[in-house]
Amino acid sequence: MWCAIYKSSKKTGSYLYIERKDDFERVPEALLAQFLAPELVMVINLDKREHLGFADIKRVKAELVENGFYLQLPPPVDNLLKAHRLAKGIEE
Template identity: 35%
Template sequence: MHCFVYISLRKAGTYLWLARRDDFSVLPESLALMLGDLRFVLEVELHPERRLPQEDVHIVLEHLVTQGWHLQLPPSETLATANHPAYKNAPHDSQDG
C-alpha cells in the first residue's frame, strides 16, 4: 500500500500517516485541530513484511485501510530513561502526570 506521512508542527514527534496524499477530510475534526499544521515528510510503500522503527506495520496498514489514517505518537519514555538520576532531578511539566 502506498501511503503518505506528515509531521505535526504543533505536536512534537507526532506523525500522521494517510492512505491518500493530502486527504485530510478523513480525519476527525478534533484530531485535525489537535495536530494543527502538518508538513509532508515521506511517501512510502508499506507491506506486511516491511519493518518500521517505531510502529507495528500491521496496525498501520489496518488503520490506513479501515479509516484512511494512522496517528504515530512520540515514543514513550523508556524505563531506563525514567530511572536515570539526571532525569529524576530534572524539572518536569506538572501536566505530564
C-alpha cells in the same frame, strides 16, 4: 499500499499516516486541530517495506484500511529522576 506520512508542527514525534497525499477527509477534525499544520515527510509504498521506525507496519495497514489514518505518538518520556530515586530506595 501507498501512504503519505505527515509530522506534527506542534507535537514533536507525532506522525499521521494517511491513504493519499493531502487527503485528510477521513481524519477527525479534532485530530487535525491538534496537529496544526501537518508537514509532509514522505510518501511510501508499505508493501515494499518490512518495518517502519516506531510503528507496527501491520497495524498501520489495518488502521489505514479501517479508519483512513494511523496516528503515531512519541514513546513516553522516562522519568530518570524517579527511576534513580526508586533504585536508591528514596521515598518521594
